Structure formats: C-alpha cells, structure tokens
Amino acid sequence: MIESIAQSGLGEQVVTDAFLKALDQFGLAVFIKDAGSGRYEYANEIAPRLLGLSRSALGLSDSDLFEASQAIALRAADQQTLAVPGRGVRAEHKLELAGERHEFVTWRQVVRDGSDGPVKLLSIWQDVTEARRKEAQLQNALAQLEQQQKANDALRREVQDNQVRDTVSGLYHRAHFEEQLRREADLSSREQREFALVAVAIDNLDEIRHKFGVDGCERVVEALGRLLRANTRAMDSPCRLGGDRFVVLLSGVGLAIAHSRMEQLRRQCAQHIVPFNGQQIPFTVCMGVASFPHTAGGVDELMRAADRALANAREKGGNRVALASIQFAPQEA
Secondary structure (H helix, E strand, C coil): CCHHHHHHHHHCCEHHHHHHHHHHHCCCCCEECCCCCEEEECCCCHHHHCCCCCCCCEEECHHHHHCCHHHHHHHHHHHHHHCCCCCCCCEEEEEEEEEEEEEEEEEEEEEECCCCEEEEEEEEECCCCHHHHHHHHHHHHHHHHHHHHHHHHHHHHHHHHCCCCCHCCEEEEHHHHHHHHHHHHHHHHHHHHCCEEEEEEEEEEEHHHHHHHHHHHHHHHHHHHHHHHHHCCCCCCCEEEEECEEEEECCCCHHHHHHHHHHHHHHHHHHHHEEECEEEEECCCEEEEEECCCCCHHHHHHHHHHHEEEEEEECCCCCCCECCCCCCCCCCC
C-alpha cells in the first residue's frame, strides 16, 4: 500500500504539506531526515506512537532511538535508498518495541524540501504486525485443515482397504479376488492374451499349529503375505482364501514366466525363518500353476486346474511348484 501512496504523491520527489497531510489519513508514520547527518527533521503525530518512541525524534538519529542492531539495519536501508536517488526502496523491519516484536513495511525515497531545497530522506512506515499475525493464523489453520484432510483420506483408504483385505496376511479377500479374476478373464478373452493363476498352500500348517499354537500360525501367514506382496506387481491379485490356502492372479503372464516367479517365491519361503517368542518357525509352501487359455478356457476350470496342480505338488511331498496340464484341442480329420 505505502509504495503506491508514495509514488502517487512524489512524482517530482518534492515533499509538500498537502502530501504529508494526506499520509496522515492512512495511519502511516512519516519521517524526514537529513541525508548527510541521518538526524530526523520531521515526524508526523502518528510516528512516535506507531514506533513506540518515548520522546520526539526531532534532532536525533536512529542510534539515539533504537538498539544498536536495529539502528545498523535502519542505516543500511537508508544507504541503499541514497544509492538509487531516482527510485524509492521498499524494505521490511522487525523491531522490538516495549518488549514486543513488531513488523513494519517501509518506503524510503530521496526527496527535496521544496523545488530547489536540500536533499532529504523520506521514510513512510506501516505496522503490519497484526496483518502478519492473522496471515500466520490463517496459514496455520489451512495447514491443519490440510493435515486433517490427509488423515481423513488415510482413514478412508484404511477402511476401504480393510473391506477387501485379510487382516492377518494383508492379502485380498476372496470376493475382491473373484471380481478381479472375472475382469482379467474378460480382458484376456477380448485381447487374446495370457494370464496365470497360482494356487498356494502352506505345508504342514497343522504341525506348526500343534507346536507353536494359533499365534505361531498367524506369524507364518503374515510372513507369507509379505512375501507374496513383495513378489507380485500392482496389477496382480494375491488373495487368502482361508486357512492355509492362498491364490495369486498374475496379469498378462504365461505359464513359463509364472512358474519361474513362483519357483523364486518357493525358494524364498524355504529360506525364510519366522521369529516367534524366542523361537524360529521354518515353513515351506507348495503351488499349482495354471494359465488361461492354455490349461483352461474358463474361470471355473482355471481354478480347478490350479487346484489339481496344487494337489499334485502336495502328493509329491510339498515344497514344490507343479504345472497344470496343457489342453490340446483335437485336430480335425
């Protein structure tokens, strides 16, 4: 504000009584000091009150009125203004007044007292302490609202996530998985591409439960859930069907690649040790891999093909990956 006011009234950089009276209407502090000595020669009635001065500034310098560090900063602003006599200089100052910090915006400009008078330095001061305080409060309130919004969004995502994920393993529930499976089958049918389905089971979970209890079983399920999430992509859908049964949808992946990825996962499980109550729980998994459309042409048949391959892996002692049989269409005579 003070910049536009000063520029509008100092077109010729000449101070007039009319201009000084006009400044009083805006509640601004106005000073004029000698450019050489730095001593104040004019101060309007508002100036002492606005700057918290206990005495008149007339005949005094900044070092007489303010603390040393503040006086140095004010003098530096004066020198900067004197270096560009044709232009005014806007500055900001923070002053300790009566034990309280005040913030000011100032406009300094080299002027003449009359058309041919000596060179002076005009300074106009505006106290923006209250405005800055309100601005800070507004920014703080906006930051709190943004933080609350983020917390609400996180809570909403958590609630939505809990509706589709198993709380122990962190994997999708059956309903979400079946919906994703139908979508993947429809997309693959339209685009004539492959995808794989893997049935997974924890070996000897009853023995783990007998030795380590229900809590020990849950730690193993948690570990497998983490490994499944780490070994699948965002477009894949690992799911816990219940108990020791898991299933994984591998989007856009053929039988060979699915087998390779699940073999890597099988080795990780066999090497993974689950800490529990000062003990270590080893575990292994067996898997059955089926693919669309090579081992099955529909969703239900695909699930059955993966289950048959899983059963085959279990019959051979577990800790292995078995592939479903590939369908061969009968050739026409």
